[in-house]
Amino acid sequence: MLNILIIDDEADMRHLIEMYLGNSGFACFSAESGFEAYGILENNVMDLVIMDIMMPGEDGFEVCSQIRKKSNVPIIFLSAKGEEWDKVKALQIGGDDYIVKPFSPGELVARINAVLRRTGGLKSDMDSIRIGKVAIDMKARKVSVAGKHVTLTLKEYELLLFFIEHKNQALSREQLLEYIWGIDYTGSLRTVDTHIKTLRMKLGVGDYIQTVWGVGYKFEVPDE
C-alpha cells in the first residue's frame, strides 16, 4: 500500500482525489495547507505528493521548495485550466508531473503510476517488504507501520524479519530462539515473550503476531 499526500485548500477536491485513489489501492493523507503537510511528512513515509498550485497563503511553489529541502518524494502538481503554469515550470520548481483540472480518475492513476515508475517509487527489489501496514526497508534496516517510522531494537527487528519470512506459520519459542538467538542459546524461553510484547506494541493495532496456544506465535498476514 503506497501512501499519497494530497495538498489542496479545497475540501471537495481533496475528497474527490481521496476517493479516486482509495479505490485504486492507495492510502491517502490530506492536508489543506503547506503547514499541515509538513507535519504529516514529518511523521509518515509518503510515496508521492499531489499538490494544488493555487492556494491561499503558501502556494504550491513555496510548499514544494520547503518539501524539497528535506525530501525527494515525487510531487505532482494540479492546476486549473487557464492558469499560467505549464509543465516546464512545474518541473523547474522541483515537481515531477503536472495535471490540468478537471481530470479523470483514470488519468490521475495513470500519471501517478508513471511518475512512480520513473522515480523508482515502484521498486520491486527484494530490499523492501510490505506486508499489511508494515513496511521494511532492509537496506536501511528501517521499519514503518502505516507509514509511520518505528524504531526496533536488533532482536525485535530480527524477530519481525523471521516472522515475515515464515508468515502464517506457527513458530515455537524453541524455533525462534534457535534461529534468532542461535543454536547455543541457553537462557529462558520466556525471553521470547518479552520481545513479542515489545514488538506487538511497536507494530500497533493489527494483531499481526498471534499467540498459538501451547505452541508459540504466528505472524498472520491480513486477508488472503
Place this chain on the structure above:
Amino acid sequence: MLNILIIDDEADMRHLIEMYLGNSGFACFSAESGFEAYGILENNVMDLVIMDIMMPGEDGFEVCSQIRKKSNVPIIFLSAKGEEWDKVKALQIGGDDYIVKPFSPGELVARINAVLRRTGGLKSDMDSIRIGKVAIDMKARKVSVAGKHVTLTLKEYELLLFFIEHKNQALSREQLLEYIWGIDYTGSLRTVDTHIKTLRMKLGVGDYIQTVWGVGYKFEVPDE
C-alpha cells in the same frame, strides 16, 4: 472446495450463477448488497468474489473499495452490455477481471480459473488438508469448516489430526490417550469424551466423528 461470493441485487442472476458454479464444484455464498457481503466476508474465507457493478445503493465501485480495505480476495465484475464500463476501469478500481452479461457457464468458470491461477488462489501445497468441509493449514495450525475459521485448542487440534491420519478407523479411548496424551497419561478415560464433544461442536454439522459403541470413536469421511 473453493468458496465464491456472489454479489448481485437481482435474485435471478444470483441463482443462475450459483447453479453454474455449484455444478462446477464451487461452494457459493450470495449477497444482494454490499452490506450483506461484508458480513459474509467477515465470517468466512472467500476464494473469489463475483460482483455486479450496477446495484442500487452502494454500487460495485464502492463495494470493491470497501472490500479492498480489508482483503485482496480476487474480484470479478459483471456488467451488462452497453453500460459505460470497460475493463480498464474495472481493473483500476481494484478488480481482477471483467465479464459482460450475458455469459455462458463455460466462460464464467474459465474466467474464474484464470483469475485464481493468476492470483495464486489455486495453491496445492501439501501442508494443507481438505476433507469434506474441513480444511487444515498445518503450517499455520489453522482449521476452517466450510470456509469458516474455527479455533481449536491444542488437544482438539491434535485429536482432529490423529483422526484424519486414521480416518475411517475405529479408535479406542486408550489408543487416543496413548498417542495424543502420551504413554504416561494416568487420568480418566472420560477425558476423551469431553474433547470429542467440543470438537464435534466446533466441526459443526457433518457428523465427522462417529461413536463406535463399546469401542471408541471414528472419523468418517463423507463420500467425495
Place this chain on the structure above:
DNA sequence: TGCAGATTTCAAGATCCTTTCACATTTATC
C-alpha cells in the same frame, strides 16, 4: 569508568485449556 539503551529474568496476575464430576441420555441384553 559511567551511561544509556538493549536484553534478560522474574513473578504476579490474567487468561485460556484441561480434567473431573454429576447427572442425563442412549444402547445393548435379557
Place this chain on the structure above:
DNA sequence: GATAAATGTGAAAGGATCTTGAAATCTGCA
C-alpha cells in the same frame, strides 16, 4: 420393558500457559 453399561453434556475446579511490568544484567560507546 427393565436393567446395566456406555456415552453425552454442562458446569466448575484445577492446571497450564501467556501477558505484563519492573527490576536486574549486559553491552556498546563516549
